[in-house]
Amino acid sequence: MSNLKLGRRSLIAAVAAFGLVGPVAADGDQVLDSIHFLIPGGAGGGWDGTARGTGEALTESGLVGTASYENMSGGGGGKAIGYLIENADSNHGTLMVNSTPIVIRSLTGVFPHNFRDLTLVSGTIGDYAAIVVGKDSPINSMADLIAAFEADPRATAIGGGSVPGGMDHLVAAMVMEAAGKDALAVKYIPYDAGGKAMAALLSGEIAALSTGFSEAVDLADAGEVKIIGVTSDARVDAAPDAMTMKEQGIDTTFVNWRGFFAAPGLPDDKLAVYQEAIAKMYDTPEWEAVRARNGWVNIHNSGDDFLNFLETQEKAIGDLMKKLGFL
């Protein structure tokens, strides 16, 4: 996709949404002239939506003058990371979007680099994970699921939209582990897309599905699934009836974060400007519109908090993967 097309695309959206008020919005509080977003995957994916949504909110609220986007797919995101590290000096104006898989894939060695090789800017949004079952399933809680698993572990398959060892599998294993069960005995069935996993759940091929919380809420609202456990600390407003894992005595939490990284060796003053722009973005109505449209949850971790968060997650996931024999 050429840059020309992208420019036109965001222009059309901007014009349509706000009339022609561009210059008015860009009043005195502009923090930054421009940001170039590097997206490690193709157009239309989750990373793409995050970068473009963030760019839209930043430019329309006037915090940033202009935003440009570059899709660089390859190696499941590894190519863009390598590019940013190799061309660090010429990429001080670039922010790369990434998410939980950077941690998982660095651990498995699929990526030769990890997040420490980059400059951490901010974690911006997140999505909890959830375990769901079909609406007609006899299973109504995690306790029921665990009972079914104990009765016949081979027939109680849990599906997910990621490869074995990927995020959905790890969440399912993490939950079973925290419930004191043998995570290795959990039969995990991978599907190549969320929709196909969902079809498998409703057709009875799998007993439960490990998926993202926002996706689960949409399906629960449509009356097709029951959410039997959420990996958040407390119940989430979007689905007040859905019990957390902790409430059910399973002491585990998980957040699939998305956030932004910059090239290694980025000067501190520049880093501070990026972090300021992102921090200010949360209070703008433009961000609220983008966030609500996509069903994202604000989970803001800047600088050292982001590092701590990633290191904690890396340790938790690493321990689990070792236990499961993926490492």
Next chain:
Amino acid sequence: MLEGLLIGLTTAMSLQNLLMVIAGCLIGTFIGMLPGLGPMSIIAIMIPVAISMGDPSAALILLAGVYYGAIFGGSTSSILLNAPGVAGTVASSFDGYPMARQGQAGKALTIAAIASFAGGTIGALLLMIFAPALSSVALLFHSAEYFALMVVGLSAIAAFAGTGQVAKAMIMAILGLIMATVGEGALFNLPRFTMGIMDLQSGFGFITLAMAMFALPEALFLVLKPKDLQGDDGEIKDLRITGSEAKAIAPVIGRQSLQGFFIGVLPGAGATIASFLGYAVERNIAPKHEQDEFGKGSIKGLAAPETANNAACTGSFVPLLTLGIPGSGTTAILLGALIALNVTPGPRLMIDEPQIFWAVIMSMFIGNLVLLILNLPLIPYIARILAVPRNYLIPFILFFTLMGAYIGQNNATELLLLVGFGICATALKFEDYPLAPLLIGFILGGMMEDNFARSMQLYDGVAFIWERPMTLALLVIAAILVLLPSYRARRAKARAEGVAEGD
């Protein structure tokens, strides 16, 4: 239902929504005609526009129009240039391109337009009447059945295994299956056969491979064998379909509308599988003399996949609208757009927001009609693309081929792969190896492996083959489809010999 129809009709017939259908169809057709640009990228481009309109009915009608238009336009590049931009129109090039080479481009486009219209309209009719009941059909298939369905699809390869070609077709199909294994595997979170090259981690891209197998060798062939240039002067010999031809394709269109629609309803199958299966089934049940025509410019061979892929596109709206499950990449993008517009597709959509549900169905009828009206008069002009002197046409094909491979991923490695594979494919073409089986193997291989692996895991072995009656039945059908032609041939031969002896 009548009430719903009226709601839908009034919504769809509003001036704004009518304009949306027409605009969507036009945009879809013209962009879809460019080799390498499929419905997914066109819809992704159109989504911000649709969302900013705010009205969910209008947005969905626009996007649905773009979708049909793109599938419709996609068959044009398959037929005229042998450059399918979507997996769903690969099968259309098997017979459509040979027809165009024989100077029957106009007729091929007409058949494609009529078959698409019929497939789409019959599909919309089925969707209208049976949508609520069909949601359970969508959930009938488990991974085991999907695996068996892919095996049935692979029997399409038989069409390219002409006399003395069986081994060559098999080799190419196996090569395709092997190529499908490159990238991250279905069972392990590790790269396979990537030789440490990061760009291979997500496997080969479909468009890259389709362009390398079909469009590029075709263009190179024309350069390397310039004698063929005089072969066809782009003259459009016949445009009209004769009465006997219409009679021949009518039952094909009827059968494939139904078969294609039901395959489209299954969330794990979709338009591509529907088109291959349609091609395979029609070839294998056709009489012997017509069977030999397949792959060389058979009108049945063109009508079957064209009907099936359009019917399947309509069918894929069943799981999307009634269950909220996207069956394909394109419907997944549509689902995202719907959710962004605060519409949650699912069993309650028909009750809570009937005007959206019915307006979409009505817009399918209008869209199909618009496409037919739009395309039939344009066919003579579109077909004249082939009259462009080859020395201008070839650079044009090469440009769009390269652009198509690059644009989806923004990855320059795709270009190297395209050129590399394109050269290999040209060499194979010189040696008379059929290239279509490779692409069929590649497209079906990935899905076949994933579903096979899942079934193996669920049943702790291959027990699913005999424990699930539907799987067994589908595998038996596949075996029959492959064996039927040779059984018939043997019987015919035996009978001929018998007669000879009697003399």
